[in-house]
Amino acid sequence: MKNFILEMEEYANLHNVPIIEKESIAFIMKYIKANNIKSVLEIGSAIGYSAILMASATQDVVVTTIERDENRYMECLKNVKKCGLDKKINVFYQDALEVNLNNVEYDLIFIDAAKGQYKKFFEKFKYFLSKDGVIITDNLKFHGYVGKADSIESKNLKSLVQKIEGYIEFLKDNKEFDTKFYDIGDGLSVSKRKDEK
């Protein structure tokens, strides 16, 4: 398994596939173990690297992961099979914003797809959290650009960074969720529904 993880890291590097930083996935795996997480929904599978590691965190956790890029979806399916985790990982080939979910609940929702759409993902998928479920979001530092949008010249990059900054504000001001921000890897947040009074 260790070798296979290394192979995936090499593949990602060679083919420019963005995958989660080691420190961040270690944090999530620890979170899964410590909080007895049984079900995970991941938005953005890429080649299955984080899904495979999350599914390996404990014996009983299961992962559903959604990917909209066909090549990455195929690669993800192949990798999941190769490491014998096809009973623990369900891979869907679809745009997450078009997925119809019914009668499902997840203990952990991991948002790791198009950065400009984080708020949309959050608003859509928050209805599928179990009672003490959490939403974890990655890349909130966006390689050090977040907080520096004003000094970015490229229009596209600036707009993307502004969207992430907007998402951070949205989390900070959120009336329904409390969010903790972690300076881990590329920046992570863990959002939990506020206790009902």
Ligand code: SAM
């Ligand atoms: N979680 C993966 C890992 O760490 O191994 C990395 C995911 S990569 C940062 C983001 C992926 O999200 C890309 O492969 C992209 O195609 C996918 N993606 C972006 N927007 C999406 C959407 N709306 N629905 C489904 N997948 C999406």
